[in-house]
């Protein structure tokens with residue numbers, strides 16, 4: 504349903520995208536995760552036909568985003584990360600304005616808009632002015648706006664940004680409900696565990712490149728052989744940090760909550776050897792093992808903070 508083939512985008516001297524290739528099947532929910540400036544918004548705005556790629560090809564529903572933008576726009580609902588709202592319109596009028604601009608006739612608008620307001624839990628705000636709504640409500644109204652023409656594909660750029668935990672959960676539940684209606688969804692977020700729960704596939708993007716993509720389990724597998732060791736000891740922590748930083752199979756050594764965490768690329772036997780050597784050096788170790796990589800750890804391991 505969504506395809507990008509070696510897409511690049513250059514803004515002046517900045518290469519915002521350096522060759523992104525990805526496919527999203529119909530009915531899938533795909534999560535883009537990446538640090539600030541990674542290129543998520545740029546990729547989404549290319550798919551939404553608002554930005555032309557410098558090279559490569561982007562298609563939605565088989566239509567080329569550059570050659571057939573009207574066909575693409577009919578198929579997609581785009582919720583940008585920042586969107587203006589009109590101060591002197593009510594929630595109903597706001598949606599009516601967008602529905603009309605999509606060419607929906609009056610009777611259709613009268614049918615659809617209350618449904619959209621209900622979907623995003625804003626029925627009670629139907630006649631309230633948009634600028635009086637809370638941030639979470641405005642985000643939900645923005646989502647409703649992207650849905651008024653019943654698009655098959657949704658492109659949601661950080662729909663939960665700036666929301667409190669309850670509003671995030673509400674937004675997540677709405678996105679899941681939309682997934683259950685069979686829509687294909689591309690969503691970006693910094694909220695990694697939420698994406699893991701919602702998405703079929705996660706793409707980790709950094710400095711304009713897709714550095715890993717697959718199911719959460721795939722990405723985890725990709726990271727095997729790059730396990731995280733967690734060591735707890737009674738003293739000599741600073742000394743251990745220096746010691747580990749000099750070991751070639753170890754990277755990213757940090758002290759965290761009374762533990763030492765280190766990336767390790769060695770084999771099981773080498774891991775056993777490392778423990779034996781640390782004990783032989785007299786380090787007072789009380790726990791030594793691998794930590795379960797959650798999505799947050801995996802993300803931090805894969806991305807090194809380039810370009811953020």
Ligand SMILES: Nc1ncnc2c1ncn2[C@@H]1O[C@H](COP(=O)(O)OP(=O)(O)OP(=O)(O)O)[C@@H](O)[C@H]1O
Pocket residue numbers: 514515517518519537538539540541542543544545546584
């Ligand atoms: N219109 C533009 N003109 C110049 N540079 C741009 C423009 N839009 C984006 N960029 C640059 O392209 C890079 C990617 O930006 P983009 O907004 O796509 O990242 P992002 O992953 O969405 O980040 P964030 O999480 O902060 O929204 C950044 O270096 C940004 O400064």
